[in-house]
Amino acid sequence: MSVFADLVQRLADLLTPLFGATAAAAAIVLFTALVRLLVHPLSRAAARGQKARAELQPKIAELRKRHGKNPERLQRAIVELHTKEKVSPLAGCLPGLFQLPAFFLLYHLFSNTTIGGHANELLSHELFAAPLGDRWADALGTGGALGPAGLVYLALFLLVAAVAVFNYRRTKRMMAANPVAPVADGQAVPGMGAMGAMTKVMPFMSFLTLFTVAVVPLAAALYVVTSTTWSAIERAALYR
Template identity: 65%
Template sequence: MSVFASLVERLADLLQPIFATTATAAAIVLFTMAVRLAIHPLSRASARGQKARTRLAPELAALRKKHAKNPERLRKAVTELHAREKVSPFAGILPSLLQAPAFLLMYHLFSGDRMAGHSLFAAPLGDHWADALSHGGVFGPAGRVYLVVFALVAAVATFSYRRTKAQLAAQPLDLGQPTPGAGAITKVMPLLSFATLITVAVVPLAAALYVVTSTTWTAVERALLFRTDRTEGGEGAGGVPGAVATRA
């Protein structure tokens, strides 16, 4: 982890002439973007997996209708379909899980004591929102920085919420078999986009910058990936042919 810390520090030194006292904050943003760019192939693999599952959606729906009264036969038929088409039922999920180690590493890097003495304008990178509230309140110097961060997070979350809701409307969540409570999950899933607001409120500002940058990258990346799909193949909502795209 010290290697990554050194990289951020060196990048901050390079950015010092341009960003002055906010050079470390700019380095965090750029370093996060570099990491997301490095794992972009995983996001593309996730998108391909989602399209593979989407392609089989009509056949899966037909199987569920045919074997509605025989869950065991349905499970076997779905397994055979996946095997015949060489599609994993976890397509689109595993690539996203592989990103977790990188995300955890970045979080710990930006939430440690290394950020002491660095700031984003009037807000110290090692402080929390509670610290900003106790030193000037919501509209104090540090509080105003957080207001801008929250506004950006809310905008990205709203975009992701609308996109996910539209995708779920185009094709309900496919859990592989009839599942009690699937309707409730479908309603709650789009709201998870706003969980980032809670994260930003409780982690140090340096870690919050990582979260904001990463979630914004995810929203833009998925929009571009599936926008390309829509223009090339005329697919449905969100660029996937009637698909629901899990977040990368």
């Protein structure tokens, strides 16, 4: 982790002439952007995969008509179709999975008071009046919701809420354009029940970011906010 800490510190040193006391926060935003650039090819592949899955919907609907009374056979036929067309149902999960290590590195880096036996100097950095190692509860305890640190979190919450509403509307439109067709005769296909439940929950997933920003150190919250905003813009471009 000390290597990662050195990377963040070096980025902060490079950005100090431009951002002054908020250079470490700017370094985290820059680091997040670099991670997202590295993951972008996977995001593009996920977008292509989703478009390919949408194009398969007529064929899947035909399979449901043909095998609707045999859920096991229907499931095998759908899997065979995806394999034949080289479409992976899990491709959309890869960009998020590859970002998790970076998020947890930041979380642990700004949760530890020492690094390699030495004091963690990064904890002394701030985003305006909010220390990067503090959480929303700390801001509430020191100055209240409208105190200097509380206002920093309020701005982050407003940004996250705006992105969440944007994602919610976009997801609803995409789901309306590509609905999951029901199985004939009301019979369930193994695994389709879980998929249906996930489909109902998906539009609300972006709002969970508000909870994440509230409970993690501010440095990790900056990563989440930057990455979520990037995702919203990226998906709007890739899925248009």
